[in-house]
Amino acid sequence: MAGAALPASDSLRIMRLALATKAPAAYARMKKLFFVVLATAACASATTHQATVSPSYTAADVQFVSGMIGHHAQAIQMAGWAPSHGASPSLRVLCERIVVAQNDEIAFAQRWLREHNEVVPPADPRGHVMPGMDHPMLMPGMLTPEQMAQLDAARGREFDRLFLKGMIQHHQGALTMVAQLLAAPGAAQDGPIFRFAADVNADQTSEIDRMNRMLDALTGSPQ
């Protein structure tokens, strides 16, 4: 990446290369960020109609992406219980999709953090693991250890019911995390982060709707 030999016949391209090669170092530490933003803003106004400004990101972006890893890991653990806990066929389909979808999103989150030289937390279903802290932190909507134990002990129809209630709570927490991200100054300016947050928002909103209907059918139907 650094020092790529490219024809630099026009000044715009030189400027772009300068920005692109500067980026990784600038990304390295959060406290430098303020200056980076200033620097890129200055470059941008100097070359008004040139598309390349390295997208900046904030502590809120990092928190969102890394927090989502533990958050998703718990969803995967919950969904992974479906086959062994006697879940109904329709719930098993939902769980299978949650496992695939959230595994891929964890991979995305870890890749993004790695590429930006940020700390990459492990996918721990107990919550967000931060360096130097003894206990993983529960992100919004995550089930408490007691709730998880209760779900793990349930079987069949009771598992379906507790799972749906728990996963609706869990997904609503993800929507809260998106809302918190978007409320943070300067956050989600980076394209992939905005896209990721918007996808989480759209997918989980429709999945909550689906789970509400499943829960309605479950509690409404006789057994």
Added chain:
Amino acid sequence: MKSQSWFAIVALSIAACTTTTVNMSTTAPSPDPRVGLRAGWMDAAEAAWNIRLVSTTPPSPDFINRSTPGDFQFINSDMSFTGSYVIQGNFSGVQVWDIANPKAPRLHKAFVCPGSQSDVSVYRKLLFVSGEALNGRTDCGVQGVTDTVSHDRLRGIRIFDITDIANPRHITDVQTCRGSHTHTVVTSPSDTANVYIYVSGSAPVRSPNELAGCYGAPPDSNPNSALFRIEVIQVPLVHPEQARIISSPRIFNDLVQAPSHSEAPEDVAAAARAAAEARAHGGFTATIRGSEIVLGPRFVAFRLDSIVKARGGTGTPTAADTATLRANAQSIVDLIVNPPNRRPGPPPGPTQCHDITVYPAIGLAGGACGGYGLLLDIRDVANPKRIGAVADSNFSFWHSATFNNDGTKILFTDEWGGGLQPRCRVTDKPEWGADAIFTIAAATMTFQSYYKLPAPQTPNENCVAHNGTLIPIPGRDIMVQGWYQGGVSVFDWTDPAHPREIAFFDRGPMDSTKLVGAGSWSAYWYNGYIVSSEIARGLDIFELQPSGFISQNEIDAAKLVHFDYLNAQDQPKLVWPASFVVARAYLDQLSRSNGLAPEKLAAARTALARAEQLSGQARHDALAQLATQLKSDSQGGAPRALVTAVADLAEAAR
């Protein structure tokens, strides 16, 4: 033997020129050449079948970062067409390409204006561009908007005057609460003074301090909620600067139960077996949402106990009690499943649409909205009404819709994972992240089948169903579709229960070690060519090749359909001019399907060729005679469309 070797030489010589062999086989190549392609950005290995890459043009200098393959801020997005121009959206603006010479597209204008997704549409001299991301600015500046609330932020529709397409002139912006992820230009046959835009926004609602009236709370706590609705913008053609939102139809209201083939066929069968078995052994069953279910022992015991108590008795229920329960089981269940007072809370259903495809010629639109596919009546353009809805447990996120030309079928896509994820791996199910095909009869959509790119892709290739259009081959429903890094797939869905791939193009992944976003965002047929917007690699143009699936006559017939402009989500009615090649295309289809006896087919071909040599009245008479002949053959299977095509030709010869 001789003719075969001659064919081989022709095939070889064509191969030498175009690197594609003419292959009349109807068997897909095996092993699939899309598997194991070498990775690379501009030098990835390619595989093609029944399609030829005419040109590939890298992004213009302002829309590429050569040091970062697949740089997210330069993602190429959707396309729109006008005249010989392709307008290609990009997360950093818009590029206008002149494709008058498809072998060498020429950059006409690179217009920097960041703000994803830059979904684009044209109508006459107007260009519409969607903005959704938080970094989009009203002044098209590249510095982003770091304040959480700012009047510099653009989320909605930008409107430009492209009278001089090399110099788009900004006219105005119409800001919306959730921005515009996609939009759909809608023309009204009865209102030629205005053009309309349906805005779909799937991102969160912004602050009312940034745009007055934007509330993200659900409608039960705020009746003005920006959720559960779409926006309709009216653009007066004489005064486009007066464009404004004129309605926000709540097309999701009361969307309670969409018909859904929710369970897998084997689960449905298992449930039916269980119910039958329970009934045979004296068990109780009831029907819920069309499926018979077994009433569990606790439910039965509790109800029987109630019946015993109701008659003032005690102890074990009698045979009469059991009979009473059996007679009333269904009504008891109905009362439980559909209680008179539903639970309070926000209305269920989607809060937004992802994209809407309108088909003004038939007055319908297909809405891909959250967990639903909707059918909308758009005859009153400003007030679309929902007339049908489907859900599908295999669908995650309804993304887009395409009608077949006669409006009897609709195809929805499921962009499971949002397009950033690899959903075509060997481990991904063929019905997930796929297309679902429905037939339409009187506003009822009936599921027929799924279509998914049949070639597995690597975990380093983002791949899922995405945008496409019909290929105007008369008499058939053929579609071309982009599948991100899954490439471009052409498939036949004339038989809605058995869609089948008939051509493809694919490249290896951007990177063999990690997922770098790229691939075909959309692949659209436009005036004889397939144009594909490649997220990271630029603009690809393809030409269909004749094969065992598509004859040269069918391709030539498709090329007769000319658009002055095209917005894929404003689906035009395909109409073919009277032409000999159209009639031959139909004859080729009859030949392929064995729909007409070979001697009758040969006679029709000869008669057609002879008529083409004639002119004036003689041609008319010959064709009229052929039409009559075909009509009498039609009991044997000649399609009415062929008879009509020949009759039209006869008319045209007068």
